[in-house]
Amino acid sequence: MKKLLVIALSAMMLFAFTACQPAGIPEDRIIMDNEDLTAALEQGGEWYLGDDITVTEQLTIAKEGFVLDGQGLFGITRDTSSLKGTTATTNAVVLVSANSVTLRNLTVNGGDDSNDASPESWVDGVWGIKVFNATGVTLSNVKVEDVQIGIQVNSSKVNVNDNIAFVNTPFGGIGLDASDGNDSLRESALSIDGNTRFGITSTTVPAVYLETAEDGSISGLGNLSATEYEPNEPSKKTQIWYFVDGVTPTTATKIEPAN
Numbered sequence: 001m002k003k004l005l006v007i008a009l010s011a012m013m014l015f016a017f018t019a020c021q022p023a024g025i026p027e028d029r030i031i032m033d034n035e036d037l038t039a040a041l042e043q044g045g046e047w048y049l050g051d052d053i054t055v056t057e058q059l060t061i062a063k064e065g066f067v068l069d070g071q072g073l074f075g076i077t078r079d080t081s082s083l084k085g086t087t088a089t090t091n092a093v094v095l096v097s098a099n100s101v102t103l104r105n106l107t108v109n110g111g112d113d114s115n116d117a118s119p120e121s122w123v124d125g126v127w128g129i130k131v132f133n134a135t136g137v138t139l140s141n142v143k144v145e146d147v148q149i150g151i152q153v154n155s156s157k158v159n160v161n162d163n164i165a166f167v168n169t170p171f172g173g174i175g176l177d178a179s180d181g182n183d184s185l186r187e188s189a190l191s192i193d194g195n196t197r198f199g200i201t202s203t204t205v206p207a208v209y210l211e212t213a214e215d216g217s218i219s220g221l222g223n224l225s226a227t228e229y230e231p232n233e234p235s236k237k238t239q240i241w242y243f244v245d246g247v248t249p250t251t252a253t254k255i256e257p258a259n
Helices: 002-018 034-043
Strands: 046-049 059-061 067-069 075-077 092-096 102-109 127-132 137-145 149-154 157-167 174-177 188-192 197-199 208-210 216-219 229-231 240-242 252-254
Touching (some): 174 188
Parallel strands (some): 092 127, 157 188
16 A cells, blocks of 8 residues: 555656646756756756746846746745835846847746735836846746836837736837947837737726837837826826727827827
8 A cells, every 4th residue: 555655646746747848848947946047047058947047136038048937837926015105226036138149938926915006116116127238138928917017118129929928017029229328229109919808998097008119119000009198197108008909098198199
């Protein structure tokens, strides 16, 4: 009986491991802990999460062509709650600073479920993913949750496709901005594949916004409405907001085309 129990437990453990190791992926490409993650970031290449990873500081991806796949099961978590209302420069869970990086099939969690959208809680913003000075970055089937705002595209060129979901991001989904003095990437660009579905149906904050009309451009829509809105908040009047189809904003006014 004991022998049968041991065999059964061994089979269950083997199944649990193989469930997070897709066919054809070498075992040494599976990230199971922070030590594996550190080694992967240094080495570069394509990697798969085999478990949820919690980091204590901003996770920086600085290797060109790096690929991180959560297999639709796992993600990266960092407690960002203490960063609200501060000028911390490491104000993201994940920072992408290299070209041709891909994040796919994963969840990025900011560890802050307070849903606080008060003006005093926002200084430089706390982001799930920040893409800074990078081109050719792809985000595919990514969920960002429990952080002030989902994704920042800052002087970068990013493509999104499949499902891009936001849960408890009280200041919105994706923001496009540009850094002063960055002549080589003055404007940001967000390319949205036709199959993209933004999972954010808020009537008070945008799925996507431009900090100013000069800071970037959006091509494609996915399930975004083509209608542009101006936020009613005076301090945000330079922004251009986009909502998903079927949402009627309560905090922004439709921008009428110029005659």
